[in-house]
Amino acid sequence: MKYVVGGTSIQYPNDTAKGRYWSANTEWLEKTVSFEKKGKSLLLSFTDAIDAAIDSTLSKLEGGYQIDAFLWHQGESDDRYAGKYYDNLKAVIAYVRNHLTEKTGKDYSKLPFVFGSIPESNRHYKPEIDAAMKRIANEDPNAYLIDMSAQELQKDRTHFNEKSAEYLGKKVYKTLDKILILNGSGFRVARYKDDKACAISFTFDDGLAEHYSLVAPAMEKLGFRGTFWVNGRTIADTTYQRGFARMTWSQMKKMADKGHEISSHGWAHRNVTKLSPEELHHELEHNDTVIFQNTGVFPRTFCYPGNAKNNETIAFAEKNRIGTRTLQFSVGGKSTRENLDRRLADLLGNKGWGVTMTHGITYGYDHFSDAGIFWEYLKKVKTLEDRIWVGTFREVAAYVKEQKAVTCDVAKTDKGFSVVPRLALDKNLFTEPLTAVIGRKGIKKVAVRQGKKKLKVRILQDKALFDFDPFGGKIDVEVINK
Ligand SMILES: [Zn+2]
Known part of the structure; x- marks a missing residue:
């Protein structure tokens, strides 16, 4: 599902009658319709398009369907309304999650939201928008922000060049890989310590x-x-x-x-x-x-x-x-x-x-x-x-930020698989080890090494757990099944 329009803001300006906006303001939405129906709402265009896909195709699939994530890249056109961006973007996220829940009867209140920030070299870069995005990523456990702040732009100082567009694509893929566990090894990084x-x-x-x-x-x-x-x-x-x-x-x-x-x-x-x-x-x-x-x-x-x-x-x-x-x-x-x-x-x-x-x-x-x-x-x-991790504010804040930011390259090896974690955070500040999960039943024995260090593994009924250093380099995992 895709809905792409360039140069649009969430906030609808009061100073002009033209244009189209993403706003989730309910009073405003009641007075307009989607852009396709000659209205001004892009949000209604987006949800109408999702609804059409569900009605015409997804709901007819034999195996059923599931919506896995919501991707978003936007923000520079809200530079004039930077002070409202935190509330505005939060409202859009909530609107889409609510809409999907109402439309399908399934709980989409925790639908993962993956978004990218605006490069600092962008003509319309506003620190306040950047701060609002970081705040949402911190506060919403299902929001994943991709840091694009240092990425290069074309000469127009607006659009990504080839290199940064590819970078964003890869980062989005890696984030989805983490959320959806696409790689088949059963490996994932636990959302909280000890997979609580x-x-x-x-x-x-x-x-x-x-x-x-x-x-x-x-x-x-x-x-x-x-x-x-x-x-x-x-x-x-x-x-x-x-x-x-x-x-x-x-x-x-x-x-x-x-x-x-x-x-x-x-x-x-x-x-x-x-x-x-x-x-x-x-x-x-x-x-x-x-x-x-x-x-x-x-x-x-x-x-x-x-x-x-x-x-x-x-x-x-x-x-x-x-x-x-x-x-x-x-x-x-x-x-x-x-x-x-x-x-x-x-x-x-x-x-x-x-x-x-x-x-x-x-x-x-x-x-x-x-x-x-x-x-x-x-x-x-x-x-x-056994289900709640009790940690100091510092410990949990560090873990949660590391967990959201880490990406892992997982590759099959002769005896199991290898993982290369990458974490673009300050390693002097973020020192919490992360818990890795191998989500497979019937694991008999697991040997894990990170560099020269042998890591301690806990084997449970349906998974094995080990803690690793996200800055510690390649991890080799050898799995022996029953
Ligand atoms: Zn006080």
Whole structure:
């Protein structure tokens, strides 16, 4: 299925009556029809074309059919509406997924969306559009962004040249190969560590003293590690503590030594959207330095004070970091056993990454009416550990980004197959090993080597798993079946 039109924006301009647009704005869509029917909507042209393909051909296929992915490359013509691009593109993705679900009665709410970014040398390149695309790729577990930022263009500084067009094509193919497992070896890279169905990061805001005295020991007892977002100024100066006792640096050092993540919530808990570039720089940079000096670990993630953020501050904060907290669900004063259970069921169903936000446990902002609700919640997650990966924010953010960005060349060998992983991320920042899955039943023995290193393999009923270094080069896999 293909629908291609050059030079079109998602946003419909208010300043002209001409043209055609991709907008998923429902009010606007009600007033127009597809371009083929003499209207202005390209989105309706696209969905009409899909519907026609389903009605005339796909639905008549004996073996049935399935729609595997949605490919998209666009953005430069929205340069005048860059501030709206995040919402606009998200709405288009949701519209297509909803439309397919309604049309077919099958669940297409997680239909993979594969898209490419705009080269920086493009005449219409806008950092804000780039930031919006990255944000969507970060937030939507089924969105895969292909980085085209450094690719070459023709002399018109608009269209790809042959080399970059081929590059995009190959990257799209490799992404589909990963999503759809086209290669027949059964090899894939697990979406989450140990091929678990979903992930949770427990995160705690504002550095309250009981995060050290109560939370860290309770988590350690279950084998979990948490992420603690702290403001250096509040730790250093009690006049900013608003009467709530905070952790000390020596306590946080002990936590960091045990594997908890002590990370940045800004130096002075200021609304980052209201700061000048110099203030924003200080708010982030200074807190990073102070946390590093006191804990020995340089923070590589960030949590927005008051969750206040916009596309520019997100782009700024994400630079040289593994990730920042842009999505979270509150676990605190309003939580009940029932709504936490429902959240867990949703997470397992959505195969998503849940990031909790908790402030006080027994005191402070948004503390629990009954702290038992929280302790029981942790224990409940423990009972589901075979399906849920509990990792720090840093660990899961790194894994998810690596998993989406890695491509693997899989080739048959005499005794099995070989895999060459490629990952175009900063290898000093992204250090999480990835889990490989060989999805085959009846595997008796597997020997895996990456370079000179022998990798440990876990054989389960219907698959074998091993962890590998995505920067570590070629992997040789020897499989012995029953
Ligand atoms: Zn806060």
